[in-house]
Amino acid sequence: MMRTVTEIHDLKTLLDDVSEGHRLTCDEAVRLFKIKDRSSFLIVAAADALREEKCGDAITWVRNQNINCSNLCVNTCGFCGFSCKPGDPQAYELNLDEIGQKAALAASRGVTEICTVSGLHPAYDLNSYLSMYETIKHHAPGIHIHASNPMEVAYAATKSGCTTREVLEAFRGAGVGTLCGTAAEILVDDVRQTICPEKISTDEWIRIIRESHEVGLFSTATIMYGHCESVKDQVAHLDILRNIQDETHGFTEFVPLSFIHPGTPLYKKGEARPGATGREDMLMIAVSRLFLDNFTNIQVSWVKLGLKMVQIGLMSGANDIGGTLYEESISSSAGAKTGEFLDPKEMQYIAGDLGRPLIERRTDYSPV
Numbered sequence: 277m278m279r280t281v282t283e284i285h286d287l288k289t290l291l292d293d294v295s296e297g298h299r300l301t302c303d304e305a306v307r308l309f310k311i312k313d314r315s316s317f318l319i320v321a322a323a324d325a326l327r328e329e330k331c332g333d334a335i336t337w338v339r340n341q342n343i344n345c346s347n348l349c350v351n352t353c354g355f356c357g358f359s360c361k362p363g364d365p366q367a368y369e370l371n372l373d374e375i376g377q378k379a380a381l382a383a384s385r386g387v388t389e390i391c392t393v394s395g396l397h398p399a400y401d402l403n404s405y406l407s408m409y410e411t412i413k414h415h416a417p418g419i420h421i422h423a424s425n426p427m428e429v430a431y432a433a434t435k436s437g438c439t440t441r442e443v444l445e446a447f448r449g450a451g452v453g454t455l456c457g458t459a460a461e462i463l464v465d466d467v468r469q470t471i472c473p474e475k476i477s478t479d480e481w482i483r484i485i486r487e488s489h490e491v492g493l494f495s496t497a498t499i500m501y502g503h504c505e506s507v508k509d510q511v512a513h514l515d516i517l518r519n520i521q522d523e524t525h526g527f528t529e530f531v532p533l534s535f536i537h538p539g540t541p542l543y544k545k546g547e548a549r550p551g552a553t554g555r556e557d558m559l560m561i562a563v564s565r566l567f568l569d570n571f572t573n574i575q576v577s578w579v580k581l582g583l584k585m586v587q588i589g590l591m592s593g594a595n596d597i598g599g600t601l602y603e604e605s606i607s608s609s610a611g612a613k614t615g616e617f618l619d620p621k622e623m624q625y626i627a628g629d630l631g632r633p634l635i636e637r638r639t640d641y642s643p644v
Contacts (some may be wrong), residue, residue, distance in 0.1 A: 279489045291322040300567045309562045312338035323562035323593030331595040335627045336637040340389035340599035341382040349395025353472040354542030359395045379415035392423040402436035406450045420453040420639045427459035452551030455488045457496035464509045485505040489526025491511035497527040502535035502552030520572045529573035532560045
């Protein structure tokens with residue numbers, strides 16, 4: 277149903293207020309997410325204008341490489357098609373020599389960031405993680421290590437009988453530069469009970485992220501949407517991130533992750549819908565830009581969305597296109613068709629079509 281003239285006027289007034297410094301309330305954000313007609317493009321235009329004001333026209337990217345250390349995992353998250361149990365013919369685990377070889381390969385490619393990806397391996401403890409990070413640091417000196425997340429921090433602490441703060445400090449001492457803001461999914465416990473009941477609670481995730489920022493390990497922030505959560509759940513999640521950023525200023529970027537459904541138990545059991553629609557993907561980026569007024573950088577994930585929707589995201593408030601990756605297993609295991617590597621030439625094609633410059637960055641968003 278089309279919106280009335282009065283409703284459109286009210287929407288324009290709200291968006292004008294945001295452009296002049298009004299901080300969106302949760303109720304207002306819910307209202308924006310629920311718009312389904314062409315008024316959506318008013319939101320997109322306002323978000324893109326705010327992006328230009330905060331970040332300029334540059335589209336940034338990072339030359340990075342994932343190292344997929346193991347897909348063995350003690351958890352059974354419903355949205356995951358990646359994890360395996362011991363004895364599964366598809367299970368694997370890299371030893372330290374193999375991790376070192378991959379780190380050396382990354383260094384030879386000129387990457388500035390290495391990101392580790394792993395399940396919660398049954399045998400891992402704090403020393404296991406430290407050995408991996410020290411190995412990467414040895415074989416790729418000077419390259420930023422972006423690794424682990426609050427779930428892995430909690431897991432290492434439990435397995436080794438220490439505090440999460442001690443784990444974070446040990447990670448930093450072993451060479452980790454920033455923490456991954458993953459394992460957040462949706463920071464609403466009712467939803468978490470459905471999609472990842474074995475993961476840490478919302479309060480525990482918040483506590484560990486705050487600790488991470490306090491010890492000097494800044495992090496990304498993420499949301500995984502498009503499964504069984506409501507719009508109110510999405511906004512509650514964004515509100516948590518905004519509140520943390522107000523307190524710590526420790527998030528380097530916000531990365532919306534659209535749910536990839538085909539290979540996941542959650543979808544196969546009928547407990548999730550088949551991912552977000554294009555409208556929802558577009559509005560997640562746009563409303564996040566307007567709501568997260570204390571974030572500078574919003575990344576659009578080519579792994580989750582594909583290159584055509586990435587370009588729409590870059591017109592909807594995003595300023596970053598992510599990284600080269602070279603290896604990608606999480607999304608591909610769930611059914612993503614986007615591949616494992618994004619050539620900077622393809623990034624340049626997208627940026628050039630938008631008439632915007634493409635700039636290589638480091639993890640902290642300083643230019644290379």
